[in-house]
Amino acid sequence: MWMTRLGRRALPALKPSSSVPAFHPLRPCWKPGQGSGPPGSGLTSVQLRGQQTLGSASLPLTRHAVRFVRAQHEDRLVEVEWEDGGQSLYPFTWLRDNCQCPLCTLESAQARKLLMADLDVNTGLDVVEVTNDNKVSIMWPDQHTSVFDAEWLKKRCFSSAARRAFQEELFLNERYYWDSTLRIPTADFQEILHDDKAALAWLLALRRVGVVYLKGAPAQPGQVAKLAERIGYLRLTFYGHTWQVQDKPMANNVAYTSGKCSFHTDYPALHFTPGVQFLHCINQAAVGGESTLVDGFHMAAKLKREDPEAFRTLTTLGIDFTDTGTDYCDFMLQAKQRIIDVDAEGQPLRVNYNNATRDSVLDLPVHQVQPFYRALRAFVDLMDRPENVVSYRMEPGDIVTFDNWRLLHGRAGFLSDPQKLRHLEGAYLDWDEVMSRLRILRGSVQHDE
Amino acid sequence: MWMTRLGRRALPALKPSSSVPAFHPLRPCWKPGQGSGPPGSGLTSVQLRGQQTLGSASLPLTRHAVRFVRAQHEDRLVEVEWEDGGQSLYPFTWLRDNCQCPLCTLESAQARKLLMADLDVNTGLDVVEVTNDNKVSIMWPDQHTSVFDAEWLKKRCFSSAARRAFQEELFLNERYYWDSTLRIPTADFQEILHDDKAALAWLLALRRVGVVYLKGAPAQPGQVAKLAERIGYLRLTFYGHTWQVQDKPMANNVAYTSGKCSFHTDYPALHFTPGVQFLHCINQAAVGGESTLVDGFHMAAKLKREDPEAFRTLTTLGIDFTDTGTDYCDFMLQAKQRIIDVDAEGQPLRVNYNNATRDSVLDLPVHQVQPFYRALRAFVDLMDRPENVVSYRMEPGDIVTFDNWRLLHGRAGFLSDPQKLRHLEGAYLDWDEVMSRLRILRGSVQHDE
Numbered sequence: 001m002w003m004t005r006l007g008r009r010a011l012p013a014l015k016p017s018s019s020v021p022a023f024h025p026l027r028p029c030w031k032p033g034q035g036s037g038p039p040g041s042g043l044t045s046v047q048l049r050g051q052q053t054l055g056s057a058s059l060p061l062t063r064h065a066v067r068f069v070r071a072q073h074e075d076r077l078v079e080v081e082w083e084d085g086g087q088s089l090y091p092f093t094w095l096r097d098n099c100q101c102p103l104c105t106l107e108s109a110q111a112r113k114l115l116m117a118d119l120d121v122n123t124g125l126d127v128v129e130v131t132n133d134n135k136v137s138i139m140w141p142d143q144h145t146s147v148f149d150a151e152w153l154k155k156r157c158f159s160s161a162a163r164r165a166f167q168e169e170l171f172l173n174e175r176y177y178w179d180s181t182l183r184i185p186t187a188d189f190q191e192i193l194h195d196d197k198a199a200l201a202w203l204l205a206l207r208r209v210g211v212v213y214l215k216g217a218p219a220q221p222g223q224v225a226k227l228a229e230r231i232g233y234l235r236l237t238f239y240g241h242t243w244q245v246q247d248k249p250m251a252n253n254v255a256y257t258s259g260k261c262s263f264h265t266d267y268p269a270l271h272f273t274p275g276v277q278f279l280h281c282i283n284q285a286a287v288g289g290e291s292t293l294v295d296g297f298h299m300a301a302k303l304k305r306e307d308p309e310a311f312r313t314l315t316t317l318g319i320d321f322t323d324t325g326t327d328y329c330d331f332m333l334q335a336k337q338r339i340i341d342v343d344a345e346g347q348p349l350r351v352n353y354n355n356a357t358r359d360s361v362l363d364l365p366v367h368q369v370q371p372f373y374r375a376l377r378a379f380v381d382l383m384d385r386p387e388n389v390v391s392y393r394m395e396p397g398d399i400v401t402f403d404n405w406r407l408l409h410g411r412a413g414f415l416s417d418p419q420k421l422r423h424l425e426g427a428y429l430d431w432d433e434v435m436s437r438l439r440i441l442r443g444s445v446q447h448d449e
Numbered sequence: 450m451w452m453t454r455l456g457r458r459a460l461p462a463l464k465p466s467s468s469v470p471a472f473h474p475l476r477p478c479w480k481p482g483q484g485s486g487p488p489g490s491g492l493t494s495v496q497l498r499g500q501q502t503l504g505s506a507s508l509p510l511t512r513h514a515v516r517f518v519r520a521q522h523e524d525r526l527v528e529v530e531w532e533d534g535g536q537s538l539y540p541f542t543w544l545r546d547n548c549q550c551p552l553c554t555l556e557s558a559q560a561r562k563l564l565m566a567d568l569d570v571n572t573g574l575d576v577v578e579v580t581n582d583n584k585v586s587i588m589w590p591d592q593h594t595s596v597f598d599a600e601w602l603k604k605r606c607f608s609s610a611a612r613r614a615f616q617e618e619l620f621l622n623e624r625y626y627w628d629s630t631l632r633i634p635t636a637d638f639q640e641i642l643h644d645d646k647a648a649l650a651w652l653l654a655l656r657r658v659g660v661v662y663l664k665g666a667p668a669q670p671g672q673v674a675k676l677a678e679r680i681g682y683l684r685l686t687f688y689g690h691t692w693q694v695q696d697k698p699m700a701n702n703v704a705y706t707s708g709k710c711s712f713h714t715d716y717p718a719l720h721f722t723p724g725v726q727f728l729h730c731i732n733q734a735a736v737g738g739e740s741t742l743v744d745g746f747h748m749a750a751k752l753k754r755e756d757p758e759a760f761r762t763l764t765t766l767g768i769d770f771t772d773t774g775t776d777y778c779d780f781m782l783q784a785k786q787r788i789i790d791v792d793a794e795g796q797p798l799r800v801n802y803n804n805a806t807r808d809s810v811l812d813l814p815v816h817q818v819q820p821f822y823r824a825l826r827a828f829v830d831l832m833d834r835p836e837n838v839v840s841y842r843m844e845p846g847d848i849v850t851f852d853n854w855r856l857l858h859g860r861a862g863f864l865s866d867p868q869k870l871r872h873l874e875g876a877y878l879d880w881d882e883v884m885s886r887l888r889i890l891r892g893s894v895q896h897d898e
Contacts, residue, residue, distance in 0.1 A: 077815070091818040098809040106706065108699040110773050111805040115711045116829045121822040158815040167812055170769075170783045232778050236682050238885075250557040257555065262564045270881050272721040316793075320619075324559050329681050332888040333881060334619045344765075356560040360547040363616055366526070366607040369540040373570040380565045432719050432782060436687075439781040 064154040069136055071128050078128050080136065080153060088157040095138060096123050099146035171435070172207045175406070177298035179388050184293075185209055189217040189399060193230055196448075200441040202401070203231075203434060206276065210403040211293060217280060219396035224278040224427035227399065231437040235274055235428040237267065238323075238331040245279070245424040247416040252325035254356040258285075258416040263294055263383050263408035264354035266428070269323035269333040273352060274428030277404040281394035285422040288414030293390045294383045296351035297406045300340045302388075303379055310375035314339040317372055320359035321352070336363070339376065350405040353379075383408060394424070405431065513603040518585055520577050527577050529585065529602060537606040544587060545572050548595035620884070621656045624855070626747035628837050633742075634658055638666040638848060642679055645897075649890040651850070652680075652883060655725065659852040660742060666729060668845035673727040673876035676848065680886040684723055684877040686716065687772075687780040694728070694873040696865040701774035703805040707734075707865040712743055712832050712857035713803035715877070718772035718782040722801060723877030726853040730843035734871040737863030742839045743832045745800035746855045749789045751837075752828055759824035763788040766821055769808035770801070785812070788825065799854040802828075832857060843873070854880065 065083040072079055076092040097112075097119055099105070104114040127139040136148045155166060168174060185205040191198040192214065205212045217223040224242050228234035234241060239253070248256040255261055267273045304311040315338055323333040337352035364372060382388065394400065402409065414422055514532040521528055525541040546561075546568055548554070553563040576588040585597045604615060617623060634654040640647040641663065654661045666672040673691050677683035683690060688702070697705040704710055716722045753760040764787055772782040786801035813821060831837065843849065851858065863871055 076819070089815050091815060093822045094811060094818050097822070106700065106703055106805075109701050109703060109705075109805070110771075111703050112807060113703060113708065113805070115709070116804050116826060117711060117833060119822075119826070121819075121826045156810055158811075158813070158818070160814065163812050166810060170810070171785070232687070232780070233685050236685065238681070238882075251555065252558050254555055254558060254560050254562060256558075259562065260564070262566060272879070272881070322559075330889055331681070331885045332892075333885050334888070335881065336620070355565050356555075356558070356562070358561060361605055361615060361619070362543060362607075363612050364607070365609065366538050366540060369543050369607070370525070370570075373542045373546070373568075377565060377568070377570045384566060430721070432721070432784065433687075436780045436782050439783070440779055443781075 064150055065134050066130050066136060066150045066153075069128050069130055071125050073124070076122075076124070078125070078136070078138070082154065086157075088153065088159065088162075090153065090156075090158070092123050092125050093119070093121050095125075095146060095148070096120065096140060099144070100148065100152075101144075101146060103144075104146075170439075172204070172438070174208065175210070175297060176208045177301065178209065178295050178390075179298065180386060180390055182209075182295075182390050184211055184213045184390065184392065186213045186215060189214045189223070189227075189397075193226060196441050196445050199230060200438065200445050203438040203441065206401055206403065206434070207438065210295060210297075210406045212401050213392075214399040214401060215397065217397050217399050219282050221282065221425050223399065224280045224425055227278055227401070228427050228429055231429060232433045233429075235430055235433075236328070237270070237274070237428060238325075238328050238333070240328045242425050242427045243327075245426055246421050252327055253323075255411075258288075258414050258422075260413040261409075261411040262355060263292070263380070263410045264356070265296070265351050265408055266354070266404050267323075268321040268337050268352040268354050269335050269357050271335045271337070272430075273350065274404050275431035276401065276429045276434050277409075278399055278401050278427045278429075279394070279409075280399040280425045281396055282423040282425060283420055284393070284395055285414035286417060286420075288412050289422050290391055290393045290412045291400070292410040292412075293392075293402065294388050294408050294410075295406065296340075296383075296408050297348045299379065299383050299388060299408075300342075300348040300351065303340075303382055304346075306382070307375075307378050309371075310378040311340065313371055313375035314379055315342045315346070317364060317368065319352075319372075320361045320363055321354065321357045322359040322361070323357050334359070339379070348406075351408060353408065355380075403431075404428070513599055514583050515579050515585060515599045515602075518577050518579055520574050522573070525571075525573070527574070527585070527587070531603065535606075537602065537608065537611075539602065539605075539607070541572050541574050542568070542570050544574075544595060544597070545569065545589060548593070549597065549601075550593075550595060552593075553595075619888075621653070621887070623657065624659070624746060625657045626750065627658065627744050627839075628747065629835060629839055631658075631744075631839050633660055633662045633839065633841065635662045635664060638663045638672070638676075638846075642675060645890055645894050648679060649887065649894050652887040652890065655850055655852065655883070656887065659744060659746075659855045661850050662841075663848040663850060664846065666846050666848050668731050670731060670874050672848065673729045673874055676727055676850070677876050677878055680878060681882045682878075684879055684882075685777070686719070686723070686877060687774075687777050687782070689777045691874050691876045692776075694875055695870050701776055702772075704860075707737075707863050707871075709862040710858075710860040711804060712741070712829070712859045713805070714745070714800050714857055715803070715853050716772075717770040717786050717801040717803050718784050718806050720784045720786070721879075722799065723853050724880035725850065725878040725883050726858075727848055727850050727876045727878075728843070728858075729848040729874045730845055731872040731874060732869055733842070733844055734863035735866060735869075737861050738871050739840055739842045739861045740849070741859040741861075742841075742851065743837050743857050743859075744855065745789075745832075745857050746797045748828065748832050748837060749791075749797040749800065752789075752831055753795075755831070756824075756827050758820075759827040760789065762820055762824035763828060764791045764795070766813060766817065768801075768821075769810045769812055770803065770806045771808040771810070772806050783808070788828070797855075800857060802857065852880075853877070 067081045067083050069078060069080050078090045078095060080088045080090065099114065106113050124141050125138060126141055129137050131137050134150050136150065136153060138146045187198060187202050192202050202212050225234065245255055247258040251257050265273060266277055317338065318336040319339055321335045321337060323331065325331060339353050340348060341350040341352060343349050362369060516530045516532050518527060518529050527539045527544060529537045529539065548563065555562050573590050574587060575590055578586050580586050583599050585599065585602060587595045636647060636651050641651050651661050674683065694704055696707040700706050714722060715726055766787065767785045768788055770784045770786060772780065774780060788802050789797060790799040790801060792798050811818060
């Protein structure tokens with residue numbers, strides 16, 4: 001899982017606001033190496049760990065030059081000393097494995113042709129030197145030659161600081177934790193569709209904050225599909241390519257009634273729950289139907305502090321979820337999930353919880369049943385505390401886009417009017433596709449500057 | 450992950466055969482409680498752990514009746530004694546949580562309406578009794594009444610034996626490990642499309658063995674899509690809804706050349722790699738292009754025995770994969786994977802390995818680099834041993850369907866003829882969708898018998 005290496009931490013919300021709904025206009029803020037904006041410049045420039053802005057996602061574009069290289073034959077390492085004074089070590093095997101020549105790399109696919117069976121994992125090295133154009137050239141014992149660009153090498157330095165920085169650039173795992181004082185970042189639907197900077201700012205805030213509110217979409221079906229196309233493609237599920245949240249007779253899902261939905265993530269009955277969710281308001285109810293959000297990662301961190309035993313229980317026990325019915329086609333899903341999924345360092349990766357589809361099948365020894373209920377209730381009570389909840393009311397043309405791995409969402413019950421049904425259209429995407437578009441946009445926006 | 454609870458083990462292959470390719474006709478073998486077939490009846494009836502046939506996936510359909518019930522108020526448990534002599538214990542909280550009445554359950558969705566916030570996780574119990582129609586009826590302190598079907602309760606018994614059996618019925622985690630002596634289960638493409646028993650036998654063998662070979666498909670594009678529709682829907686990726694494996698100019702993937710492909714799983718640059726893969730041969734090369742398969746779970750188990758240090762390395766280190774290019778649309782993927790992903794008990798869940806897309810970015814401290822290469826090479830060498838490899842040559846109209854989480858597949862290089870290009874069409878599905886169809890087919894086939 002991609003959030004393994006980097007920790008997240010809670011930060012105080014900027015500009016607390018008591019108004020509900022509270023939205024905050026997004027400003028693109030991608031610039032590499034840029035510091036945080038002026039105080040009070042809003043969520044999109046809040047400092048994360050005092051190093052990076054919310055929008056910033058690239059390393060500074062300093063050029064690096066090699067001062068000298070030498071081989072440490074005993075340890076089978078190439079030592080590179082940089083003009084700026086730093087030093088990097090590269091294992092022989094890694095260098096041979098990543099030779100960039102056309103025999104070893106398929107340039108058109110940027111992929112490795114060299115087979116593992118053909119790699120000498122105990123290779124020696126004959127000559128290493130700096131070329132006239134400041135590249136590192138290596139001749140191997142079989143006379144094969146590899147040439148490495150200085151910048152390419154510098155970026156792949158094995159020091160923990162360099163690796164941490166590059167991993168953060170690739171995966172953007174630093175998150176901004178929030179509570180009820182959050183002013184939800186907002187953006188214009190049309191701008192996001194047509195302007196790359198706006199689209200990039202949207203996806204960066206979606207990643208860091210977990211939620212971005214879009215205004216100005218037509219109040220007609222088809223808008224979430226357009227938004228998905230802006231990224232790549234949406235994720236089809238048994239509820240269809242997109243799905244209509246309405247009060248339906250013989251509902252195949254509790255969301256398709258007029259009842260209250262307590263905090264949940266969508267689709268824990270799939271082992272790989274959808275990463276990102278879009279909900280577009282086409283019609284709102286006259287009475288009721290308000291929306292709520294809570295930051296599940298923040299709540300998991302709070303639970304760990306306040307009730308470590310409950311946290312341990314929810315991060316270790318495998319809980320069954322189930323979903324049976326017919327929609328896009330007939331389905332009979334079963335999945336086993338930890339309600340709070342964490343990485344090897346105990347950092348939250350994903351919350352998997354929907355009380356409606358939590359199975360009556362509970363695969364626990366009888367003595368663990370009561371501790372499980374106690375822990376789950378503690379987590380739910382924490383999420384329901386007013387100081388943790390953001391509430392808002394969607395109006396036709398609004399779209400909420402959010403991280404379904406991190407946030408839990410809910411809805412108040414509403415008065416159903418058959419003449420004018422409350423109607424939201426929803427769609428799912430996965431984080432891999434969203435992050436792919438984010439990286440491409442970052443590259444193209446940087447290139448245009 | 451769904452394979453958490455149950456172990457897998459290697460079994461000797463039945464009827465070893467030296468002929469290559471070696472296929473074995475599939476026979477439907479789903480019958481609940483059925484023993485293994487006669488000796489030598491083939492893979493589809495091989496005994497797993499001496500208890501279950503390859504095809505069998507259900508508990509025996511014995512009817513259970515309640516002899517008496519009583520409340521153990523101190524431990525807050527309901528004790529049920531069964532007519533057949535067994536005894537089960539059910540926690541009060543679990544019973545209240547799973548009340549099946551229309552106030553607590555949305556019948557049309559088979560989903561829980563009762564909110565966690567409304568559940569008293571310390572509930573007492575006023576009265577528990579057996580009704581005239583042998584159901585268990587409970588009156589709670591607030592006078593709410595819950596009635597439970599005896600069979601429903603029996604199936605959800607919290608004993609470890611009952612839970613193990615039910616989990617196996619739900620997830621089919623027992624696997625049949627194999628080596629080069631495998632005779633690949635085969636089936637008829639048309640039969641699978643039109644006959645539910647044949648389709649069920651196909652999916653059961655796909656789950657247990659990891660590979661099923663289909664004969665008799667038209668040698669035209671569109672067949673893998675039909676097969677996916679038989680299950681539900683295919684998984685769209687950046688390579689398209691289906692994808693064409695051909696020798697292409699400016700290939701965006703090493704598979705789209707005429708070169709050898711060493712053993713790999715597809716798409717480790719996606720965090721959630723595709724669970725199931727279909728490859729349909731439309732044209733074969735005149736020279737070369739033979740296919741190979743290896744059982745990655747079996748190899749992981751062997752590695753654990755033969756080289757525990759390498760196993761530990763590959764099951765703990767996070768390795769970066771990358772894929773950049775344009776196909777369905779432009780993409781820039783990055784993922785972090787353990788090459789052998791295991792559950793909390795150390796059982797393999799998924800192999801994630803493609804040497805072509807293994808990133809030059811290696812997020813390890815320098816002292817772990819050489820141990821990583823040593824471990825990976827040990828795993829690759831193990832997979833390449835002839836005694837572990839199944840080889841076959843696809844002919845037009847053949848489709849190989851296999852578990853992409855478990856098997857690694859490869860291909861010999863071939864002589865590319867521009868007049869008659871070697872052409873395979875591929876498609877992906879996920880295990881959740883495949884298992885959903887399997888459960889539905891199992892139910893309908895049982896119902897028809």
